[in-house]
Amino acid sequence: MIYFDNAASSKICDEAMEEFQRVGQVVYGNPHAKSKMGMMAEEEVKRSIEILARGLKCNEDELVITSCATESNNMFLRGVVKRYKRKGNHIITQKSEHSAVKSVAKQLENEGVEVTYLDVDEKGVISIQQLKESLKENTILVSIMHVNNETGAIMPIEEIVSEVKKYNKEILVHVDGVQSFGKLDVNFRKLNIDGYSFTGHKIHAPKGVGGLIIKDGVKVESLIYGGNHQNGRRAGTVNVSGVASLAKAFETWEKNKDEYTVKVGEVKKELLKLLDELDGVVVNGNLENSSNYLLNLSFEHIRGEVLLHGLSELEIYVSTGTSCNSTGTGMLTTYGYSKERILGSVRFGLSRYNTVEEARETVEEIKKLVGTLRKFKKR
Numbered sequence: 001m002i003y004f005d006n007a008a009s010s011k012i013c014d015e016a017m018e019e020f021q022r023v024g025q026v027v028y029g030n031p032h033a034k035s036k037m038g039m040m041a042e043e044e045v046k047r048s049i050e051i052l053a054r055g056l057k058c059n060e061d062e063l064v065i066t067s068c069a070t071e072s073n074n075m076f077l078r079g080v081v082k083r084y085k086r087k088g089n090h091i092i093t094q095k096s097e098h099s100a101v102k103s104v105a106k107q108l109e110n111e112g113v114e115v116t117y118l119d120v121d122e123k124g125v126i127s128i129q130q131l132k133e134s135l136k137e138n139t140i141l142v143s144i145m146h147v148n149n150e151t152g153a154i155m156p157i158e159e160i161v162s163e164v165k166k167y168n169k170e171i172l173v174h175v176d177g178v179q180s181f182g183k184l185d186v187n188f189r190k191l192n193i194d195g196y197s198f199t200g201h202k203i204h205a206p207k208g209v210g211g212l213i214i215k216d217g218v219k220v221e222s223l224i225y226g227g228n229h230q231n232g233r234r235a236g237t238v239n240v241s242g243v244a245s246l247a248k249a250f251e252t253w254e255k256n257k258d259e260y261t262v263k264v265g266e267v268k269k270e271l272l273k274l275l276d277e278l279d280g281v282v283v284n285g286n287l288e289n290s291s292n293y294l295l296n297l298s299f300e301h302i303r304g305e306v307l308l309h310g311l312s313e314l315e316i317y318v319s320t321g322t323s324c325n326s327t328g329t330g331m332l333t334t335y336g337y338s339k340e341r342i343l344g345s346v347r348f349g350l351s352r353y354n355t356v357e358e359a360r361e362t363v364e365e366i367k368k369l370v371g372t373l374r375k376f377k378k379r
């Protein structure tokens with residue numbers, strides 16, 4: 001089996017699995033209880049938050065543990081709009097965001113919030129000029145993803161923040177960091193942003209745990225009401241074994257990140273051989289400023305979906321993501337590509353568990369499948 005769908009979800013690493021089991025079976029008290037077992041569980045949460053905060057360069061009390069990045073994004077966007085509505089009613093995001101931001105923006109629009117969706121170019125990057133022109137007196141929030149989940153395109157976050165804060169330093173900047181967390185070095189303080197969302201299951205931690213950094217001083221209205229957990233910011237018992245294993249997965253990446261980056265880069269390079277060895281293959285997004293963990297290619301005269309199923313039969317797993325569905329609509333339309341290019345797209349989501357040999361085998365199988373499919377097409 002060859003798994004190239006890690007941007008969708010990833011295998012739990014041994015380190016995180018052991019931690020999940022240890023905490024779940026030994027330290028299973030309620031972290032909000034006053035008993036010794038409760039305190040032990042609370043210690044696990046604190047320790048995990050310490051690891052994450054140290055790595056992401058934020059204060060421990062700026063971190064809220066959530067169930068996933070979708071929740072984190074909802075919490076920041078909705079929470080900020082609710083809290084700062086007297087200051088303004090306009091937010092800015094961009095067209096290639098994951099639905100975990102875009103749908104929230106659409107919903108806010110239905111509720112009367114004014115939303116500007118910035119364009120992206122064919123490389124998947126927003127125009128700083130358009131951002132500058134979109135900032136208004138009543139803008140309260142700008143939310144832009146760090147790394148695109150379909151193509152790996154990296155957004156110029158520093159430049160975005162600099163322009164936004166130059167215009168008005170009170171405008172908040174939120175970053176959906178799902179595809180940068182545990183893959184790129186992220187320095188929350190240095191980025192000078194106000195919110196950062198992340199999730200565990202893309203970095204070899206379990207599903208069902210994520211986080212949101214909320215800059216000190218920024219007030220976010222709570223989404224969920226209940227007990228006074230996490231200083232009243234998010235009610236509900238913290239997923240203790242989840243956050244412990246998330247911290248472990250993150251720590252494991254931190255210790256080995258140089259090695260992992262090189263390894264994943266070599267696998268990507270091997271997959272890119274398809275460009276040289278097969279006619280009619282193009283890169284979606286860009287190769288100059290993109291994540292090593294993602295590669296999106298379009299195959300001329302081929303439907304990505306058909307290729308996906310053909311590979312799946314061979315136990316090689318890729319995806320067409322949300323970029324491609326039967327109507328050829330989806331995220332890649334925002335890059336201005338033709339319908340054929342969008343329908344022919346395939347996403348490779350890499351991880352440190354992939355090998356160059358796997359990439360070679362995948363390239364071979366794709367060449368065979370594409371050859372057969374194109375022959376069919378000609379008949």
Ligand code: PLP
Pocket residue numbers: 007008067068069070071098100145147148149176178179198199200210
């Ligand atoms: N944002 C981006 C960029 C993503 O890639 C994903 C998942 O694919 C999400 C948000 C949603 O994350 P979660 O599954 O933790 O809700």
